[in-house]
Amino acid sequence: MKKLVVALLVSVSAVANAETLTILTDRPAVRLQPLVEQFKKEKGVDVIVVEKAYADMETQLVAEGTAPTADLIYIKDLVLLDKAVKKDLFQPLTNASVKARVLPAMKDHNDNWVAVSYRARTLVYDASRVDVSDIKSYEDLADSKFAGRICLRTSGGTYNVALIANLVVNKGETAAKDIFAGILSNLATDVFKNDTLMMQAIATGVCDIGIANTYYLGQAVAANPNFPVKPLFVNQDSTGVHTNGTGVGVVKHSQKAALAQEFIALMLTDSAQLHLSSQHMEYPAAVGLTANTLIANWGTFKVDAANWSIVGEQVPAAERIIKELDYK
Ligand SMILES: [Fe+2]
Known part of the structure; x- marks a missing residue:
């Protein structure tokens, strides 16, 4: 009897294994639910979404080695995508339609992952106190005319690491360090824990201008349509504004690569992209789509042409700059 139960369990798990796809994500799992239902309806495949922080995903996948229990990784940031590549957690995407679907700068140059959605990390300001007509770039914030007028979030997390890495790609390490040294010398007050608190400081007059992810501003404006902070998309006459965002790839030793890429293809359909x-x-990463939330009111903008994987390669340089400048 015991043998029979074991045999039954083995066969049930084999069947379940054949008909399921498991995705690890650091974004809320509930957002994938409509896609999970659609995939089940169209392919008869169950998709299990497991929510966990990137560090825990990495620990799990490294420990599981050649027998992973997950097939896809969907993570929030180019710095984390770069970490996953360096840990060899992906297998290359082979589905041509998946690769063709995404904006050129937002897919790994070795096909490890493609972006799903993105934001700009750009200047935000109070229009009643700042004339932005002569502000064109991040480096303009290093000008002494902004002394005591700038707010920033900490260097913790990954957002300013990615921004500085993008500056390194475009300007070189020495110039990127000089630019950030200038910006830090113009701070009005200590750095904030996050972009939201930083923007509240702008809104309440503690400072006039800062740098934030567009979605935090979108969320603030959605909560309060009279929120006085506006976005300014910089580098529009040069390299384009820095972007960062979510990406998805297939787990290195997943045996279901083709099926996993069908789920990615579903994530890149118009309706899933907008959802x-x-x-x-955020903005949809698929070519030719525009956002369908209030952030669309800010208009279209030129995004930095530097590929996110090239930006990711400069993360160590960015971390060096942050340390050398003692940017907390
Ligand atoms: Fe965030």
């Missing part, structure tokens, strides 16, 4: 990007007030 997933709007849930976080």
Whole structure:
């Protein structure tokens, strides 16, 4: 009897294994639910979404080695995507339609992942106190005319690491360090824990201008249509504004790569793109789509042409700059 139960369990798990796809994500699992239902309806495949922080995903996948229990990784940031590549957690995407679907700068140059949604990390300011007509770039914030007028969030997390890495790609390490040294010398007050608190400081007059992810501003404006902070998309006459965002790839030793890429293809359909990007007030990463939330009112803008994987390669340089400048 015991043998029979074991045999039954083995066969049930084999069947379940054949008909399921498991995705690890650091974004809220509930947002994938409509896609999970659609995939089940169209392919008869169950998709299990497991929510966990990137560090825990990495620990799990490294420990599981050649027998992973997950097939896809969907994570929030180019710095984390770069970490996953360096840990060799992906297998290359082979589905041509998946690769063709996403904006050129937002897919790994070795096909490890493609972006799903993105934000700009750009200047935010109070229009009643700042004349932005002569502000064109991040480096303009290093000008002494902004002394005592700038707010910033900490260097913790990954957002300013990615921004500085993008500056390194475009300007070189020495110039990027000089630019950030200038910006830090113009701070009005200590750095804030996050972009939201930083923007509240602008709104309440503690400072006039800062740098934030567009979705935080979108969320603030959604909560209060009279929120006085506006976005300014910089580098529009040069390299384009810095972007960062979510990406998805297939787990290195997944045996279900083709099926996993069909789920990615579903994530990149128009309706899924609009759903997933709007849930976080981001922009869809698929070519030719525009956001369908209030952030669309800010208009279109030129995005930095530097590929996110090239930016990711400069993360160590960015971390060096942050340390050398003692940017907390
Ligand atoms: Fe965030």
